Amino acid sequence: MIKKIKLRTLLIGGVITLFFALLIGRIFWLQVIDNDFWAEQASKKWNRQETLTASRGTITDRDGDILAMDAPAYTVTINPKVIHANGLEDDIVDGLNQVLGKNKEALRKLVTAKNDDGEYHTYREIRNEGWKMDEEKRNKVEELKKKLEQKLRTSGQVVDTGITVVTEKKRFYPRDTMAAHVLGYTDRQGNAVAGFEKYFDDELKGIDGFAKYQSDKKGVKVPSADEVYQPAKNGKNFKLTIDDTIQYYIEDAMREAYQQYNPVSMTVIAADPNTMEILGMANMPNFDPNTYWEYNLESFRNHAISSTYEPGSTFKIVTLASAIQENLFNPNAEYLSGSIRAGGRTHYDIKAGGWGQISYLEGVKRSSNVAFVKLGYEMLGKERLKNYINAFGFSERTNIDLPNEALGRMNMERDIDISTVPYGYAVSVTPIQQLAAISAVANGGKLLEPHIVKEFEDPNTGEKTKIEPEVVRQVISAETSRKTGEYLEQVVADQEKGTGHNAYIEGYRVAGKTGTAVKGDYSDRSKAVVSFIGYAPVDNPKIAVLVIIDEPNQKIGGGAAAAPVFQKIVSQTLKYWGVPKTETQADKDDKVKTETADLLKTPDLAGMKVSEVKAKLLAEGLTFETLGKGSTVKKQYPPAGASMAASQKIYLLTEENTSMKIPDLKGESLRDAMEVLTLMKVRVNVKGEGYVAEQKEITEKGQRVVYLTLKSAADTVKGVDDSTESVDQQEDVKQEETAQGE
Structure with missing residues (x-):
């Protein structure tokens, strides 16, 4: 009996000893052998990392009006498991079909989606109709949820519809189609796809931050010395050179012509010729970046910088300016118009038989091909003509700060091609190259780099960077610039002979040139690119504009189709800026x-x-x-x-x-200027009579004072300096009097 008890005791003790040995072995294995693995698993349980998403930079026009921004967006998600538990399948399918417009069959597939184990899924997004929606659709979804919740309450079920609306962010373009080709767009995943968004993507998107911390089993953050926080660096904010009012004028005028002529495409660019700041840029067909998926590929092409074309007669400006620079252009000298044999081919004027023996100035007004063959091919010659074309920037990209800029080409190897280059054939250019060239003619002969950015700001530091005009080279002299402008002015001002007479603006001096270039092999003359390019006012240029209409639906020239578009845009802009007219007695x-x-x-x-x-x-x-x-x-x-x-x-x-x-009051009457400044509670000091020609703001004894110098309308336009003191002189006198008083 005692022996059995001892054996039993030994057996139990042995089992217990073996158990503890196994337990200690297991602990040793876990803590020593498998330590790294289990430490990693534990870390996953209590360590958390959250991404702190950077905000994409805002894009505004030159006055701060928002063109692109991050905005709240809403995504609809559903829980098929809950939906089926509450018997809401049909209600959800019918309701979301009405609210989102999504196909019922596709909705039913989402509502009945199961995993590999045959269980209903607990999370599904309604793409694309319910993905990153606007607030209006979100409100409709919320109304549907409330309706279904009321149904569940009435039947005594758990109040859970299985519908959730998740708040996110998306890129929003508040002006819809306005400046779409400039801005480009980001896709629904937030990737930059085109335009300014793509070109400056690295600067706009910023850098995401993160937060690392430890939490308990419920996910609640607990204090820890290991906590790491890296804040997000938000993207830079950009202010463009675009003026949204001028952009509106451009797109409004284009829309009218586009409906009338139904062309393949249409392009307009406007710039300040003194700085080459782009004031407006548009193409048609257009698109809305908020709903980019609804448009075909051709709608996204920014022809202003990405397309090349034979310019036709607008290119004659280069030939004319070059001939004037070389002292080869005599406006009163005469030649026989109609046709000329040069470079192994015969060149004809647009009018059969020409206009007889006419002056070169009349040839410019009438856009005579013969006149420009003589000027470019015979007088300038191949090398000088080619050198000037290069100097005006046609053999290089302009380096505008937008993506996909194309490069034109010149065919100047054979005489037959060289002889047609002076009037715009055998050469292809981009619209932006042409506008840069005409701006050089307007601004005193300087070729400038066009740019779309006025300034940008780093919101993380507050640092601002302004973009200054960049001169590429001096192409022609200031005197040549002045003379060329005066001759081009007559193309517009001469209502009988000038091909550009439809661009005439009452009270303003306008310079410009029409263009009509037959496309392809020139056999089908119904297919043409018609255009007008010009600037105003001639003596103090403030805006240069190029209008291109590709294949209008009727046989029509640039003077009849494109010049009126130019006229409408420029006249509205000069009025908008308050540029005073040159007042004649007739006026x-x-x-x-x-x-x-x-x-x-x-x-x-x-x-x-x-x-x-x-x-x-x-x-x-x-x-x-x-x-x-x-x-x-x-x-x-x-x-x-x-x-x-x-x-x-x-x-x-x-x-x-x-x-x-203080607004720019130049061109305003004294009464209007006084009313505005009084409204703003600003003191005013006035010198002279007429309209505001100069203004200067200073601070005196803690209060702002604006000094206004007035001149007559005619003197303001001509830049005539009268004998009265300038604003700066007034300020100097005032400061001297103040110093003496002290």
Whole structure:
């Protein structure tokens, strides 16, 4: 008996000893042999890392109006398991079909989706109709959820519809199609695809940050010395040279011509010829970057920089300026128009038989091919002509800060080609090259690099960088620039002989040139590229514009089709800027006759949103300027109900503080300038009579004072300096008096 007890004790003890041996062995294995593996598994359980997404930089126009920004977006997700548990399959399919417009069959597949184990999924996104939606659709989905929740409550079920709306971010373009080819777009995943978005993607997208920390089993963050935080670096904000008002004028004028002529495409670029800041750029067909997937590939092509074409007669500007620079152009010398044999072929004027014996100046006005063959092929010769073409930038890219810039070509090896180059054949160019060249003619002979960025800001540091004009080279002299402009002005001003007479703007001096280039092998003359290029005012250029219409649906030249588009854009822009007209006696007589007929009643804009006011005034053709950075109109001038001229500018005050930027009042009457500055609570000092020609802002005893120098309208346009003191002289005298007083 005792022996059995001892054996039993030994057996139990042995088993216990073996158990502890195995336990210790297992612990040793886990803590020593498998230590790295289990440490990693434990780390995964309590260590967390979150991505801190950087915000993509905002893109605005030159006045700060937003063109592209990050905005809230909403994605619809469903839980098939919950939906089936609550018997809502049909309700969900029917409801989301009505709200999102997604196919019922596709919705049913999502609602009934199962995993490999035959269990319903717990998460599915409704793509693409319910992916990154706008707020309007999100609200409709929320209404559907509430309706279904009420149904579940009534039946006594668990109130869970299986529908969730997740808040995300997406790229938003508040002006829809406006400047779409400049801006480009990002896809739904946030990848930059085209345009400015793609070219400056690295600067715009920023760098994501992260947060590493430890949490308990419920995922709640716990204090830890190992916590790591790397903040996101948001993308840079860009201010473009584009003016959204001028962009509106461009697209509005284009839309009218596009509907009339139904061309393959249409392109317009506007720039400040003195800086080559791009003021507006557009193409048709156009697209909306918010819904880019709805358009075909051709809609995305930015012809302004990515397409080449034979320019035709607009290229004659290069030949003319080159001949003037070489002292070869005598406007009064005569030649026989009609046709000429040169380079192994016969060249003809657009009018059969020509106009007889005419002067070279008349040849320029009439766009005579013969005149330019003589100037370019006979007088300049191959080498000089080629050198000037290169100097004007046609053998190199302009380096505009947009992607996919094309490069034109020249065929100047054979005489038969060289003889046609002076009037724009056997040479292909990009629209942006042409605009840079005409700007060199306008600005005193300097070829400048065109640019689309005015300044950019790093929001993480507040550092701002401004982009300054960059001169490539001096192409022609300032005197040649002046003379060329005067001859090109006659192409527009001569209403009888000038091919560009449809670009004439009453009260302004306009220079320009028409172009009509037959496409392909020249056998089908119905297929042509028609264009107009020019600038204004001639004596003080502020805007240069190129208009191209590719294959209009009727046989028509650049003077008839493209020049009116130029005229509408430039006349609206000069009015918008308040550029004073050159007033002749005839103008004065006309003004007396029409001054009462042209009067309008100023609309009441107070309390309206700035975006609504802009749309209203642009649609009515009224010019305006927004003062301040508020979102609603606080005050206005002229006041509501007051009589105003159709050409008068409306000033919209969106803030009520004394630090707002003083607007550019050049060209305004003294009364209007005084009213605006009084509205802004700014003191004024006036010298002279007429219209505002100069303004200077200084601070005296803590208060802002604006000095205005007035001149007559004619003197303002001509730049005539009268004997009165300049603004700077006034300031010097004032400072001297202050110093003596102290």
